[in-house]
Amino acid sequence: MTEQERFLPEKINVRQADETDKERSSHSKHYLKDHVDGVLEEWAQELPDLPVAPIAIIGRLERLHTYLRSEVTAVFERFGLTGPSFAVIATLRRAGQPYQLSQRALVDALQLTGGTISVRIDRLERDGIVERQPDPSDQRGVLVRLTEKGLQLFEQVAPLHLANEERLLSALNQQERAQLADLLHILLSSFDQVTSEDPRHPLHWLGASLAPVQVARTIRRASGLPDIPGLLVRSVKSSGSTTQSKLYEGDLIIAANGLEVRTIEELYKQVLTARENPLVLDVLHGLEHRQVSLTIHLPEEG
Structure with a gap:
């Protein structure tokens, strides 16, 4: 059992939690291996306990950026542009x-x-x-x-x-492009934070300001707390449904309506799914787990 699973209630549907080790390893078996496959295999031989899985994504994004940037730049240079x-x-x-x-x-x-x-x-x-x-x-x-x-x-x-x-994406069919675009959107939106004036900001529908998952993990690590992915409550409005329902600064939102949440967009999706029904959040405050029930009224779109 991982550190995360020890602190997550059993009912929470953690993404890929039911995936076996055999299934996970099969994802990396490519008939024609790329440079990153070679790097991962070398690390597996040299330091098998080193957690190198992020290289499979970050390493490929970096190499792709190098290839794509030179190809894209070539068109601009024909017109004297950058x-x-x-x-x-x-x-x-x-x-x-x-x-x-x-x-x-x-x-x-x-x-x-x-x-x-x-x-x-x-x-x-x-x-x-x-x-x-x-x-x-x-x-x-x-x-x-x-x-x-x-x-x-x-x-x-x-x-x-x-x-x-479009030519540079030729290796992917339309369905694969849509899947990749969705995954990149999830990752990018965790870094692109909206301003507090924006009606999409959680202050306007949750009554709280949230730190994204990568920032939340850094803060919890620095505090000596278990490294659990989630959305960290940075601040709470002095009045509103959140304070009445006991959502506090320092809380870590790990699930909504029984489903794991790692991005504000995933949380917002559960708000929409709940509609007028209460939104049930699984929250950690330090090591203490509790559930918070909220009735959220979304602001009207202008």
Whole structure:
């Protein structure tokens, strides 16, 4: 029995909990082995107790990034662009007419620093692809607008870029692409955290701010607690259903309605499934397990 299974109630449906060791090992038997298979086999021989399973995913993502980046970049280079500069162009085009955004909005959209964005805009402005204008709503702000030349450039590059990306995914059929996209969405959404002002934030429907699973595990380890995956309650509203139902800061939400949850999206899905029925959470506070029943009223979508 693993450390996690010792602290999870038996009724909780842990993903892959019913999978046997034989079934798990069969997943890694590839007829044609890749570089990562070789790495894993070498570690299995040299240090069989070393927990190298994450390499099967992280190692492949890193190698794929290297291959894909060079192939994608080759298309942009034909037009004197880089991937980052095309990202600015595409973001402005996606904004709709008049194809402009404040520099601050570009910083937020591309998740970059103001200095990095300025360098990219400088280059594009020199090439006549974008232009800067004063922001009438912000005396110190700047609007960045796609020029006619920039718009025409996007219309040239985008179809070739997307056709190239489609070609790079040729090894996967449509069903496999959808499965991979869903799994990547789950993983990425655990890092892409919404702001507290966003109506999707748990503060607005759960009444609590949650740390994602990878952060929760780090905090529990640092506190000397068992390394159990779950969503850590960072803070709770001073009033509302959560405090009435005794959900406290430091609680670890490990399941909802009997199903394991590792992401906020999985928790939200159980909220939707419950509808007007109470949402039953399995919670750990330190080593103490308890259940919390909540009736959640989702905010109306605007």
